[in-house]
Amino acid sequence: MFDRMKTAAIGGVAAVSLALSATAFADVESKDPIKLTLHDWTGQLLTTKIMGEVLKKAGYNIEYVQADYIAQFAGLESGDLHIAMEMWETTGKQSMDASLATGKTIDLGETGMDAKEEWWYPMYMKEKCPGLPDWTALNRCAEAFATAETAPKGRYLGGPVTWAGFDEERVEALDLNYEVVHAGTDAALFAELESAYQRKAPILLWVYAPHWAVAKFEGEWVEFPEYTDTCYEDPKWGINPDMAYDCGKPFGWIKKVGWKAGEKKWPGAYKAVRNFHIENPEMSQLIVEVDLDGKDLDGVVAAWMDRNKSRWQGWIKN
Amino acid sequence: MTAGTGGIDFARQLARQPLAVWLLALTAAVLFSATTEDLLPWAHKYPRDWVLPIRFAITDFMKWLINDATFGLFTFKEMTRSVSWLLDWPLTAATSLLSTGLMRGQGSDAVQLTPPLAWLAVLGVLAAMGHYARDWKLAALVGGCFLYLAMFGQWDSAMITLSSIVVAVPIGIVLGLLLGVLAYRSRWFGLAIRPVLDLMQTVPIFAYLVPILFLFGFGPVAAMTATIIYAMPPMVRVTMLALRQVADEIVDFGRMVGCTRRQMTWKVLVPSAMPSLMVGVNQVIMLSLNMVIIASMIGAGGLGFDVLSSLRRLQIGAGLEAGIAIVVLAIALDRLSQAFATRSQQMHHERPGNWVLRHPWLSFALAWTAVTGLVGLFLAPVQTYPEALQITTGSFWAELVKYINVNFFDVLEGIKNFFLLNLMIPFKRFLLDIPWVMVVGLVTLAGWRLGGRTLALLTFTLSMFIAVTGQWEKAMVTIYLCGTSVLIASLIGIPIGIAAAQNRRVGRVVQVVIDTLQTLPSFVYLMPVVMLFRVGDFAAMIAVVAYALAPAIRYTAHGVRQIDPNLVEAGVAAGCTRRQVLWKIKLPLALPEIMLGINQTIMLALSMLVITALVGTRDLGQEVYIALTKADTGRGIVAGLSVAFIAIVADRLIAAGSGRMRSRLGLGQEAGAR
Numbered sequence: 001m002f003d004r005m006k007t008a009a010i011g012g013v014a015a016v017s018l019a020l021s022a023t024a025f026a027d028v029e030s031k032d033p034i035k036l037t038l039h040d041w042t043g044q045l046l047t048t049k050i051m052g053e054v055l056k057k058a059g060y061n062i063e064y065v066q067a068d069y070i071a072q073f074a075g076l077e078s079g080d081l082h083i084a085m086e087m088w089e090t091t092g093k094q095s096m097d098a099s100l101a102t103g104k105t106i107d108l109g110e111t112g113m114d115a116k117e118e119w120w121y122p123m124y125m126k127e128k129c130p131g132l133p134d135w136t137a138l139n140r141c142a143e144a145f146a147t148a149e150t151a152p153k154g155r156y157l158g159g160p161v162t163w164a165g166f167d168e169e170r171v172e173a174l175d176l177n178y179e180v181v182h183a184g185t186d187a188a189l190f191a192e193l194e195s196a197y198q199r200k201a202p203i204l205l206w207v208y209a210p211h212w213a214v215a216k217f218e219g220e221w222v223e224f225p226e227y228t229d230t231c232y233e234d235p236k237w238g239i240n241p242d243m244a245y246d247c248g249k250p251f252g253w254i255k256k257v258g259w260k261a262g263e264k265k266w267p268g269a270y271k272a273v274r275n276f277h278i279e280n281p282e283m284s285q286l287i288v289e290v291d292l293d294g295k296d297l298d299g300v301v302a303a304w305m306d307r308n309k310s311r312w313q314g315w316i317k318n
Numbered sequence: 319m320t321a322g323t324g325g326i327d328f329a330r331q332l333a334r335q336p337l338a339v340w341l342l343a344l345t346a347a348v349l350f351s352a353t354t355e356d357l358l359p360w361a362h363k364y365p366r367d368w369v370l371p372i373r374f375a376i377t378d379f380m381k382w383l384i385n386d387a388t389f390g391l392f393t394f395k396e397m398t399r400s401v402s403w404l405l406d407w408p409l410t411a412a413t414s415l416l417s418t419g420l421m422r423g424q425g426s427d428a429v430q431l432t433p434p435l436a437w438l439a440v441l442g443v444l445a446a447m448g449h450y451a452r453d454w455k456l457a458a459l460v461g462g463c464f465l466y467l468a469m470f471g472q473w474d475s476a477m478i479t480l481s482s483i484v485v486a487v488p489i490g491i492v493l494g495l496l497l498g499v500l501a502y503r504s505r506w507f508g509l510a511i512r513p514v515l516d517l518m519q520t521v522p523i524f525a526y527l528v529p530i531l532f533l534f535g536f537g538p539v540a541a542m543t544a545t546i547i548y549a550m551p552p553m554v555r556v557t558m559l560a561l562r563q564v565a566d567e568i569v570d571f572g573r574m575v576g577c578t579r580r581q582m583t584w585k586v587l588v589p590s591a592m593p594s595l596m597v598g599v600n601q602v603i604m605l606s607l608n609m610v611i612i613a614s615m616i617g618a619g620g621l622g623f624d625v626l627s628s629l630r631r632l633q634i635g636a637g638l639e640a641g642i643a644i645v646v647l648a649i650a651l652d653r654l655s656q657a658f659a660t661r662s663q664q665m666h667h668e669r670p671g672n673w674v675l676r677h678p679w680l681s682f683a684l685a686w687t688a689v690t691g692l693v694g695l696f697l698a699p700v701q702t703y704p705e706a707l708q709i710t711t712g713s714f715w716a717e718l719v720k721y722i723n724v725n726f727f728d729v730l731e732g733i734k735n736f737f738l739l740n741l742m743i744p745f746k747r748f749l750l751d752i753p754w755v756m757v758v759g760l761v762t763l764a765g766w767r768l769g770g771r772t773l774a775l776l777t778f779t780l781s782m783f784i785a786v787t788g789q790w791e792k793a794m795v796t797i798y799l800c801g802t803s804v805l806i807a808s809l810i811g812i813p814i815g816i817a818a819a820q821n822r823r824v825g826r827v828v829q830v831v832i833d834t835l836q837t838l839p840s841f842v843y844l845m846p847v848v849m850l851f852r853v854g855d856f857a858a859m860i861a862v863v864a865y866a867l868a869p870a871i872r873y874t875a876h877g878v879r880q881i882d883p884n885l886v887e888a889g890v891a892a893g894c895t896r897r898q899v900l901w902k903i904k905l906p907l908a909l910p911e912i913m914l915g916i917n918q919t920i921m922l923a924l925s926m927l928v929i930t931a932l933v934g935t936r937d938l939g940q941e942v943y944i945a946l947t948k949a950d951t952g953r954g955i956v957a958g959l960s961v962a963f964i965a966i967v968a969d970r971l972i973a974a975g976s977g978r979m980r981s982r983l984g985l986g987q988e989a990g991a992r
Contacts, residue, residue, distance in 0.1 A: 033424045035536075040615075040627050052426075061427040066617045067536055070947045071528060075536035095948060148735045149854070157853060160934070161944060183853045184934040184943070187630045187845060194632050195849035198720050199727055212631065291631050 030265050033063035035082045037072050041186070042290050042297070043210050043283055047085045047111065049301045050312075051276055057305075058316040060269050070095050077104040082259045083273055088115045089252030090165065090208065096257060106263060108256035108270065112277040113210060115252040117165075119156065119222040120207035122193075124200050126220075133223045135174065135248075138204075142177040145204045154178040157192060157205035160185055166232075166245045167206070173243035174224070178204075193217060210283045212291035224248030268316070275315035343763055347756045361755040369788035377952030384532045398533040405485070405539050412481035413538075416440065417474065434477070436690040436701045437468050443683045444650065450679040451657035463650035468703040470710060472621065472643040479620035480647060482613070483606055486542045487651075490550040490602045495595070497550075498557020499583055508558065515551040520921065520965040522928040522939065523548055523612055524946045525958025531616060541618035549605035556598030560591035596659030600652055604837065607648040611839045621647075622839070629845050635715040641842035648837040719846045727850065734856045742802055742855060749794040754785055761967060769974035776970060780963040789938065789960045796937040796964060799855060799930070800923040803862035807919050811867045812912060815874025816900070825875065832868040840865050840929050848933055858930035865926050869918035877911025878904055907983065913976035917969055924965045938964075 034055060036048050052062045065081055073095055075081035087096050099105045121132065128144045131137030138145075138154070145154035156178045158167045167180045183189040189205060190213050196203035197217055207213060207221070224247055230237045231247035238246035256273055263270045286304065289295045305312065350361075360368075387394035414420045415435055421428040441464045448457035467476045501508035523544055534540040564587050572586040588595070614622025621644050628636035674681045694701030722730075758781045765777035784793045818825040844861050851857045881904055889903045905912075927939030934940075938961050945954030 031427060033426070040623070040630055042631070056426050061424060063424065063426065065537055066614065066619050066623060068615050068946075070949055071531055071616065072536070073949060074528060074531045078532070078535070080536040147852070148731070149738065160947075161940065181853060182934045182936075184930075184932040184940070187626075187632070188848045188853050188933045190630075190632055191845045191848040192853055195723050195727075195852075198723050201727075 117208035169245040173246040373952035436694040439690040494553025520962035541613035552601035553598040560594035811870025819878035866922040873915025877908030
């Protein structure tokens with residue numbers, strides 16, 4: 001009974017707000033659906049759904065399309081797809097630059113989030129390897145991180161070959177006594193972390209954020225000499241005078257990319273996408289709600305929309 | 319002791335072959351590789367400068383095809399786009415019916431005009447089809463399968479998957495049938511299509527995914543196109559074979575009554591080949607469901623997407639439930655299609671009475687759909703399965719894996735290290751160390767010994783392709799991984815197959831297990847395997863073995879079962895022990911089938927490579943995967959072709975070998991492998 005009343009009430013509110021929004025932003029440039037791409041990690045689903053809901057409020061017609069992270073560029077160039085919300089500097093820069101060079105896609109600016117990625121270990125490893133997080137401790141406890149296949153070298157589990165940046169080079173430049181083993185996918189990477197964590201077994205691996213793993217597992221990133229552009233370009237920089245890559249990994253932007261011709265078709269929507277801004281702590285919180293607390297993704301997005309009304313209204317204001 | 323003498327006999331049989339040639343060749347190979355490392359370095363490692371820029375040529379060609387190729391009135395891309403526009407119609411219809419309801423408008427502006435079919439309607443209609451095709455038992459099985467989907471909360475995703483399957487499967491079947499008929503009627507077309515079919519089945523899908531996306535656009539239609547390409551070849555093969563096997567009397571009869579060529583094909587040949595054709599239908603269904611995961615990566619959504627995203631969050635239980643939903647769909651559709659096949663063989667009498675009485679099942683289905691649809695408008699649980707009644711295994715599976723992980727990891731680690739250090743690593747080193755010139759030489763020699771000049775030329779050309787495109791090392795790692803997996807799969811599978819053939823109850827259990835192994839997406843068990851065995855070749859090998867085990871079991875069992883019982887009886891009468899019957903009569907007679915099973919095991923192992931790339935192998939599969947993620951068409955196709963060529967060389971050599979064995983055993987020739 002109460003439920004039904006509640007539904008009716010919500011329905012009424014929805015109808016009113018629909019009417020309001022219809023009057024406020026009735027004349028969008030085109031009612032053709034704007035296609036936003038969905039990938040297979042939660043953070044991206046959240047940013048995309050948030051953007052999509054905001055654009056819906058502005059009166060645009062939205063369609064979500066599942067597409068591969070890199071393969072989507074084919075669609076963005078041809079106009080089959082229109083907006084991609086997360087392109088990470090750390091993993092997608094190469095493909096993005098190649099695509100921008102065709103002149104058919106357009107850089108829609110940073111999302112406000114930073115991609116952090118580095119060698120990472122669970123907290124319990126600090127006992128077995130005192131001196132961490134400083135990188136110089138790594139060689140002293142290579143044995144602690146070794147497995148039968150790699151002994152006496154330590155084992156470092158790197159990201160997928162297509163993602164991870166220059167780990168073999170880093171090992172050589174910093175003279176680390178480690179062997180780099182590549183996981184094929186992010187799923188395999190965290191499966192191994194989960195397994196080691198359950199047994200409190202040694203593990204050293206590549207972890208990136210924003211990601212649920214950082215919230216679920218207690219641990220730290222190794223501190224390498226801080227990244228600068230010259231470190232990657234100039235061998236003379238840093239402690240190894242003969243090699244580049246003798247430093248940590250760069251922080252990276254996460255950008256939005258779009259189909260270029262779309263800017264003319266839906267200028268207002270593209271402007272809203274450019275205005276989109278969200279930062280790491282807030283995003284991490286949302287990811288935890290979905291991945292660890294098991295909340296429904298659309299529900300989390302709806303709750304965010306309610307909490308941040310003035311913020312997203314600012315994005316779509318002319 | 320008897321086993322020992324059996325072994326000696328076997329060796330003697332082998333000795334009758336011109337083994338001397340092989341011994342000579344091998345000795346030469348060993349001497350060559352030992353002495354010429356410094357003298358002829360190019361023979362050991364294929365020089366980088368000699369790599370032909372084939373991959374760039376392919377990339378350029380694809381660019382041309384996508385951007386500039388034109389037929390005058392319209393471009394190539396416009397053609398493919400209109401095909402995808404055409405395919406979109408039936409897909410939208412199926413989706414409206416099963417998943418979204420009839421919609422007007424596009425995107426988020428769309429308005430639902432009518433709801434989709436109620437879950438009770440779908441379940442009821444399919445159960446009715448089961449009853450129509452066979453009996454109540456089948457109806458219960460099919461109904462049970464769909465009830466699983468509803469109860470475990472998989473309904474919505476399963477209907478998305480099902481709507482693309484119900485479109486892709488008929489298209490695959492019709493296209494396959496037409497091509498098969500054409501190949502049967504025209505000799506040159508039959509010859510021309512064979513290598514194309516080989517490539518369609520062996521080039522990993524990831525290799526041509528990017529061009530498909532360019533040509534067919536993003537979304538479910540492109541995914542469906544890829545599914546059809548992958549699932550159609552068996553239908554063509556089966557059609558060619560089935561038409562050829564139609565009894566001469568039937569063909570003569572057709573001629574006598576004065577059939578035209580068209581009548582001959584469609585009224586005589588195709589109907590009488592129907593039971594065999596249904597085997598092809600079954601394969602199309604199975605392979606389409608195999609594609610669900612990969613299709614979801616390029617926009618098909620549905621169950622495949624659920625499997626991937628749950629496993630990304632390491633929710634093993636949720637991934638398994640979605641994976642089993644795919645298995646359940648496969649089993650329901652497969653059993654239904656088989657039942658329809660056997661039913662179409664029986665004679666049917668017209669039922670008397672009005673339309674309803676003459677078509678009781680159809681009337682029931684229509685009435686049931688209408689009733690559930692109407693009631694569903696007022697009573698929500700009839701339309702959608704109530705969420706409150708959904709069940710889940712929750713964290714049970716994750717806890718189970720955790721328990722094994724915490725308590726038995728050291729044992730598993732020991733087993734893994736034993737295999738790695740004693741078998742896998744030495745084998746890998748060996749393959750990487752032998753000079754490529756020797757491998758090409760040995761493969762060519764094998765082709766010549768087994769199949770004469772034509773086969774030698776084929777094996778030479780294909781293996782040279784791998785070398786000149788600069789993929790040699792990756793190809794060797796591929797062969798190492800597949801070789802080890804095939805060896806282990808055969809060692810496990812052949813004894814199980816023999817046991818399944820000799821004991822009916824074992825046979826039935828084994829059947830269910832291998833059906834599941836073949837349709838359960840390997841991703842589902844890949845993640846627990848990684849948790850227990852770490853990222854690396856061993857985890858990859860376990861996944862490959864699990865997937866490729868099925869044909870080793872299936873063909874062995876088939877081979878042992880179909881042995882002429884008179885021969886076995888003769889053996890028993892001559893005083894053979896059980897063991898002697900097995901080793902001296904059954905196994906040698908079943909050998910050609912077993913070889914065919916190993917052939918198929920190799921094919922499946924190779925097709926798993928792309929999946930194992932996801933746990934970090936460094937082989938051709940990884941190369942294809944990297945090319946996909948970098949959208950590098952040429953690189954992907956070159957690596958994909960190399961995988962296909964390894965498969966084709968293995969296939970041809972084994973087919974030629976087992977053909978010779980057949981003729982020696984006096985079993986007569988049966989049409990090639992597969």
